[in-house]
Amino acid sequence: MQILTPHVYWAQRHGEIYLRVELSDAKDLDISLQENNTLQFRAQAHGAKGDNEYEFSLEFLEPVRPEINHKSTQRQVDIRIKKQEERWWDRLTLQEKKPVFLAPDFDRWLDESDAEMELQAKEEKIHKISVESRVRKDPYLGLKKGYLFMYNLVQFLGFSWIFVNMTVRLLILGQDSFYDTFHTTADMMYFCQMMAVLEVINPLLGLAKTGFFPALIQVAGRNCILFVIFGSLEEMQNKPVIFFVFYLWSTIEIFRYPFYMLACIGTEWKLLTWLRYSLWIPLYPLGVVAEAVAVIQSLPIFDETLLFSLPLPAVLGHSLSFSYILQLYLVLMFLGLFINFRHLYKQRKRRYRSRKRKVH
Numbered sequence: 001m002q003i004l005t006p007h008v009y010w011a012q013r014h015g016e017i018y019l020r021v022e023l024s025d026a027k028d029l030d031i032s033l034q035e036n037n038t039l040q041f042r043a044q045a046h047g048a049k050g051d052n053e054y055e056f057s058l059e060f061l062e063p064v065r066p067e068i069n070h071k072s073t074q075r076q077v078d079i080r081i082k083k084q085e086e087r088w089w090d091r092l093t094l095q096e097k098k099p100v101f102l103a104p105d106f107d108r109w110l111d112e113s114d115a116e117m118e119l120q121a122k123e124e125k126i127h128k129i130s131v132e133s134r135v136r137k138d139p140y141l142g143l144k145k146g147y148l149f150m151y152n153l154v155q156f157l158g159f160s161w162i163f164v165n166m167t168v169r170l171l172i173l174g175q176d177s178f179y180d181t182f183h184t185t186a187d188m189m190y191f192c193q194m195m196a197v198l199e200v201i202n203p204l205l206g207l208a209k210t211g212f213f214p215a216l217i218q219v220a221g222r223n224c225i226l227f228v229i230f231g232s233l234e235e236m237q238n239k240p241v242i243f244f245v246f247y248l249w250s251t252i253e254i255f256r257y258p259f260y261m262l263a264c265i266g267t268e269w270k271l272l273t274w275l276r277y278s279l280w281i282p283l284y285p286l287g288v289v290a291e292a293v294a295v296i297q298s299l300p301i302f303d304e305t306l307l308f309s310l311p312l313p314a315v316l317g318h319s320l321s322f323s324y325i326l327q328l329y330l331v332l333m334f335l336g337l338f339i340n341f342r343h344l345y346k347q348r349k350r351r352y353r354s355r356k357r358k359v360h
């Protein structure tokens, strides 16, 4: 009987090494880790040349733990060894030259970044299971979901009404429709934007996972434009800028709210998700620019009418025009744009990273 060397295939993860020894019906297995961090393998098995004794040894690149897991099947011997430190290895063996009997196990092979993704996906799965088990204990879950579903439905219907109304009027009247956007849609916009205050309250009550601060910036920013600039200045109400502001706001909302509605019933439509997490990229800056134009157009009107002006002591003059506060608000708007743009970018990345992981 000869002593032969079997084919050995290997793959790694950050914490483990997998070896697949191609031997069928292996018996009398003797697998041990020597003091010099070398795996010693010996077995009787059936190979191409009949029954033979097979052996090989591998000195690992970095220290491994002494416990060795192995399983012998009719076709192969699987060995699993834990690394001492969770670290990616450049190669398996200490010697740089790869032994001739060793090859990558392409069935298990992952490169470092894929292995990281696999690890993260596992962690996320464990996290999800623990969150789900906690959530399942919430006796009001059905009620909360029902409330959110209804809220999103109402908002969706409101913004759809505005969007369709404006689109139809634009198609029929062309540019003339720009001038009476406010008179035809403001009531519905008031309703939707007042309802939107709930978006700031919901995360405080633990009802939705919305970012509290981004929601506050979003709702406060829009309501300031709607109620203070458009609502209180009649001179602004026939300006075309209202058309652009309302159209940009409602365009995102007719996708965002149905996306949330589906989330409430545990469903997802890929196209809708993509629209919710992509449309803001052009719309948000455009929206801020349109809102900034509205603020700038309102400055001389506030100066003239002295509406909301702050009375000052006589030595400092009569009053401080509200337009100064709006000029400060203009700066805040771009700060708000930066904060929310970054928030939405992170949400998009999170959404697509976790979906990509689910695919693996």
Ligand SMILES: CCCCCCCCCCCCC[C@@H](O)CC(=O)SCCNC(=O)CCNC(=O)[C@H](O)C(C)(C)COP(=O)(O)OP(=O)(O)OC[C@H]1O[C@@H](n2cnc3c(N)ncnc32)[C@H](O)[C@@H]1OP(=O)(O)O
Residues within 6 Å of the ligand: 148, 149, 152, 208, 209, 210, 211, 214, 215, 216, 217, 218, 220, 221, 222, 248, 249, 252, 256, 260, 261, 263, 264, 279, 280, 283, 284, 285, 286, 287, 288, 291, 332, 333, 334, 336, 337, 340, 343, 344, 347
């Ligand atoms: C402190 C005083 C501030 C003073 C103001 C200062 C100036 C501010 C200027 C601001 C400029 C505003 C400009 C703006 O008006 C311009 C426009 O809007 S233009 C049109 C384009 N706009 C947009 O695209 C923004 C749309 N709005 C939003 O996206 C949100 O309002 C926002 C808060 C910005 C982000 O939303 P959120 O944090 O909720 O992110 P997600 O959508 O990813 O949701 C996270 C998870 O929560 C779940 N969720 C959220 N809401 C609901 C809900 N209603 N029902 C059910 N579930 C909900 C969602 O499913 C996610 O869950 P999961 O993580 O499981 O996926």
